[in-house]
Amino acid sequence: MMSKEFPHPVAVIGAGFSGTMSAIQLLSRLEPERRVLLCERAGTFGRGRAYATVNPDHLLNVRATNMSAYPDRPEHFSEWLDTTAFDRAEASGIRVTPGGTFAARGLYGRYLTELLTRAVTGGDGPPRLDLVHDAVTDLEPGPGGFTLRTEGGASYPIAGAVLAMGNLGAPGAPRSRHQADPWSPDSFGRLHPDRPVLIVGTGLTMVDAVAALRRHGFSGPIVALSRRGLLPSAHAPVQPWPMPDLSGATTLSALTTRIRREIDRAAVAGIGWRGVIDALRPVTDTLWRALPAPEKDRFLRHLRPFWDVHRHRAAPPAAEAIADEIARGTLTVRAGRIRAIADTAGEARVTLRPRGAAGDETLAVQCILDATGIGRVVETDDPLIRRLMARGLVRPGPFGLGLDAAPDLRALGPVEAGPLWVVGPLLRGVLWECTAVPDIRNQAAGLAQAAARTLSDPT
Ligand SMILES: Cc1cc2nc3c(=O)[nH]c(=O)nc-3n(C[C@H](O)[C@H](O)[C@H](O)COP(=O)(O)OP(=O)(O)OC[C@H]3O[C@@H](n4cnc5c(N)ncnc54)[C@H](O)[C@@H]3O)c2cc1C
The missing domain is CATH 3.50.50.60 (FAD/NAD(P)-binding domain)
Structure with missing residues (x-):
């Protein structure tokens, strides 16, 4: 039975960047009595797939200046790099290039681990974050939220959950024993x-x-x-270019023509294509959402590989x-x-x-x-996603990419139940820019605000 003094916790499923930062943001937004459970099936919390590597040649593909974990503290990661003591091996993972500073992803994992450790130990207040080292297998709806069940046989009553399970594996190449x-x-x-x-x-x-x-x-x-x-x-030094005016371009060919024209105009001004592509970033999601479904489909089938190699x-x-x-x-x-x-x-x-x-x-x-990349929800064999779909709590997002969600990132499914939110690459389809740190840190902060509002007034 839930009480005001001991309200049920919120669970975050997956402790990569998306889950870790959602948990940290929830701790700062939820009422002080409410705890957060951070559930992870892998051996390490905080790093996820991207930042668990120890290979110093595995570099971040985003400049250090844009890798802060917090949307309101843009210098946070750069300052951490400048002020932290590194041994010689770690220091070899910081590469200063004319196109910006790029750190090894393992170092970024250390940064996230330090943020998580501070959150677990309570930072400035009593600890409210519990780590659950287990795979979550089910969320069973019930009064006041869900019962969360794990592979290890544990169950926890929770008020709501955040799905932060990262990219789904791609169907990939045909199988081989090699x-x-x-x-x-x-x-x-x-x-x-x-x-x-x-x-x-x-x-x-x-x-x-x-x-x-x-x-x-x-x-x-x-x-x-x-x-x-x-x-x-490759990244190269970028000079800023103003956001192009793409109003009225509602088809893929109109958008492509206008962007190409903008790249030509920038070239005349001595500015490379990277400046124009970067200038589009704040409006990419709006452009994606505004495209009619057949145009999105054409993008996915024909243009996406070209977009990906310029954008990522x-x-x-x-x-x-x-x-x-x-x-x-x-x-x-x-x-x-x-x-x-x-x-x-x-x-x-x-x-x-x-x-x-x-x-x-x-x-x-x-x-x-x-190395084929991401898979589609409709093809996934992920046991938790399949269970949640069978319960009607979630449904595939547009084009079967990721999960469907409302603008406040609340999961949408045929059945209405306790609050479930989606964060990170699982939003692909609803949002286009959802896989990189600069996007996920905003989602985590926004989602924590929405969760705090919903849980303080569940009616
Ligand atoms: C190799 C690589 C390099 C990248 N480099 C960059 C970069 O330089 N800059 C950048 O901005 N972005 C980069 N990205 C993008 C990356 O998607 C995000 O930065 C971020 O790491 C995504 O984190 P995530 O938590 O959503 O997913 P993940 O890191 O995949 O974490 C999801 C976690 O959920 C856990 N999990 C899944 N299911 C369950 C379950 N049922 N129960 C419990 N736990 C579960 C998994 O074990 C995993 O740890 C990179 C991505 C990859 C793959």
Whole structure:
């Protein structure tokens, strides 16, 4: 039974950046009696998939000046970098380039861990954050909220929950017994130095996978394959450009024409395309929401890869490492698609159709790394999402990308139940810009405000 003195806690499911910052923001917004449960199934809290790496060549792909965890303290991370004592290995993860300072993602993980530790120990007040090291498997609606159940068999009465489970795994390449996880170098096993490794995908995850293979000691040939073979562009010094006026451009072709024209105008003024793309950022979500569904569909099918490689840029040292690999012939980037994979004891024989070719080719590789990116809710085998969908508490977002949510980030589903919010990459489809720290920190702050309002007046 809930009481005013001991109201049920709010649970945050997932303790990557999205969950950690949602929990920290909730602690500062909720009434002082209400506790927060932060639930994480992996071994570490606070880092999530992106910031758990210990490879110093895995760099943030956003400048340090834009990586503060707090929307109202934009210098917070840069100041932390300037004032924290680092040992020699950590310091090697801070790369100062003409295009800005880029830190190793492991260092950013340390920053988040320190913020979380302060929150757990109570900072300036009594501790109200409880860490639950378990996978959440179900939220069962009941009076006053939900019963949260975990894989380990525990159950907790909660007043509401925040779904912060990150990107869903992509369906990816066809399965092979020679497949390894690009995030777990231990899974690479012993690699023969002369036989190729295939990376499926040519985006930022591929850039990481190449760095992981080299750090693992593999010096042999790597082939990276995607439908179009596009590589992420690199960060470079950016001069600001005013936000383009795109009013009245409600179709994809009108938007593309206007943005191209703006890039030409900027070039005449001596300003590169990066300034124009960056100027669009504050309105990207508004533009996405305003596009009619068939136009969104066209974007996803045709333009998205081109947008991604311009918008999601690699840190200059990471892009240089890839360019160097290509120049030396140790990395080959191919455009095409996989048609079949046949495993033998020692290798995978990959049948691929190069883009624009009439026939197939076969490539024999010793290992395949899946770097294809994000999956769709409708295809996911994530047990919690499937359970919540079966209960009608959530539904897929537009185009099956992420979960559907209201503008205040409250999850939408066929069944009305206690409050559930969604934060981070799971909002893809509803929001377009939802996967990077500068977007998620705003969501976490806004969501905490909405949760505080809802829970203080549940009627
Ligand atoms: C490799 C990589 C590099 C990136 N680099 C940058 C960058 O430089 N700058 C930037 O701004 N953004 C970057 N991003 C974008 C990234 O999406 C965000 O910055 C942020 O890390 C997303 O965090 P998240 O908490 O939403 O997801 P995640 O980090 O995936 O965390 C989700 C957590 O939820 C847990 N979880 C899932 N289901 C359950 C369950 N049922 N029960 C309990 N726990 C569960 C998972 O174990 C996981 O720890 C990067 C992303 C990746 C993948």
